[in-house]
Amino acid sequence: xxxxxxxxxxxxxxxxxxxxxxxxxxxxxxxxxxxxxxxxxxxxxxxxxxxxxxxxxxxxxxxxxxxxxxxxxxxxxxxxxxxxxxxxxxxxxxxxxxxxxxxxxxxxxxxxxxxxxxxxxxxxxxxxxxxxxxxxxxxxxxxxxxxxxxxxxxxxxxxxxxxxxxxxxxxxxxxxxxxxxxxx
Numbered sequence: 608x609x610x611x612x613x614x615x616x617x618x619x620x621x622x623x624x625x626x627x628x629x630x631x632x633x634x635x636x637x638x639x640x641x642x643x644x645x646x647x648x649x650x651x652x653x654x655x656x657x658x659x660x661x662x663x664x665x666x667x668x669x670x671x672x673x674x675x676x677x678x679x680x681x682x683x684x685x686x687x688x689x690x691x692x693x694x695x696x697x698x699x700x701x702x703x704x705x706x707x708x709x710x711x712x713x714x715x716x717x718x719x720x721x722x723x724x725x726x727x728x729x730x731x732x733x734x735x736x737x738x739x740x741x742x743x744x745x746x747x748x749x750x751x752x753x754x755x756x757x758x759x760x761x762x763x764x765x766x767x768x769x770x771x772x773x774x775x776x777x778x779x780x781x782x783x784x785x786x787x788x789x790x791x
C-alpha cells in the first residue's frame with residue numbers, strides 16, 4: 608500500500624496483495640476502499656473489478672490517452688529528480704493529459720481501460736506483484752521502466768530493491784518505450 612495518500616486522507620489509496628509462484632506473479636488483488644472496488648486476477652483467468660471482467664484500453668494513439676506517472680523526489684540526489692522530470696516532460700508532450708495519485712488507484716485505472724498507462728521509477732516488490740498480474744490478465748504489458756521483464760528471483764532477499772514499472776496496452780507500451788529509449 609502506498610501509505611502517503613492514506614495518511615493524508617486522500618481517497619485514492621489502495622491495499623494490495625500479490626502471490627508469486629516460481630518467481631512469477633500468479634495471483635493478486637487490489638482494494639480501493641473509498642470507491643468500494645476490489646480488483647482480482649489469477650494467472651490465465653483474466654482480471655476483474657467487483658467480479659466484472661476488465662481490460663486495458665483499446666486506444667492505439669498515445670496522443671489520445673491519459674497516462675499516470677508516479678514520481679518521488681530524490682532529495683539525496685536532486686539531479687535524479689531533474690533527469691526524471693525531463694523524461695516526464697517528453698511523455699507529457701506525447702499524451703492528452705497526465706494523471707498521478709502515485710498509488711494503486713492509477714494502476715486500477717489502467718487495468719479497466721480508463722488510463723492508458725502507468726509508469727513509476729521507484730517501487731518496491733510489494734508494490735508490483737498484484738499490479739502486474741492484474742494488468743497482464745487485463746491484456747496489458749507490464750515491464751520495468753525500460754521495457755525489460757521484471758525479475759522477482761529470490762523475492763525474500765529483495766525487500767529493499769527498487770522495482771520500476773511501465774504498464775500499458777501493447778501499442779501504447781511501444782510508443783512509451785520509443786520515448787524512454789531516447790534517454791538511455
